[in-house]
Amino acid sequence: MKKTNKTKTSKKWVEIVPYGIIGGMIPSASTMLFKNKKGEERFAVWFSELQSRIAINQNLHKEKVFNFVQKILSSAGITPKYCFFIKREQGRDIVKILFNGKLKPMEFYADEVVSFCMVNQCRFFCSPDFFEHHIGGEIPKRFKNISLLGKAPTYLN
16 A cells, blocks of 8 residues: 555645435435535545435434444544545545544545444545546446436435
8 A cells, every 4th residue: 555645634635524415226326425615616426325324314313323333443442533535446436544543544445434434523535636536437337227317415414
């Protein structure tokens, strides 16, 4: 894995926030929308239906979805703090999660961990060119037959 210098404090990172979810049809997929803090630029991340439902339930009902995992991490003095969108591979976004405590940063597919990061109130970041790479971006093979255009999003805080 290639090391980047000062991931947390580098000026090249733009803080982004979860904006909304455009639902798919079960058992298909949904799209999580992110926007920069100014709301001027947006991009989408393909999600499984389960991940999008977790994000919506957490936002609307404040359910303790990952409570057991949070308790285990907390007992070890570890909490997820930052989630950086770092690259795209084969139509899937890769994030790096930074933790408080003695756990080294780890990379994951975004569609598998963003709802966990939201539950843990992580701050999200991406590089400015990340928005450009997502315009008309490639759809992952597992979501190819899904039409989400024209659906209204469920807005998140």
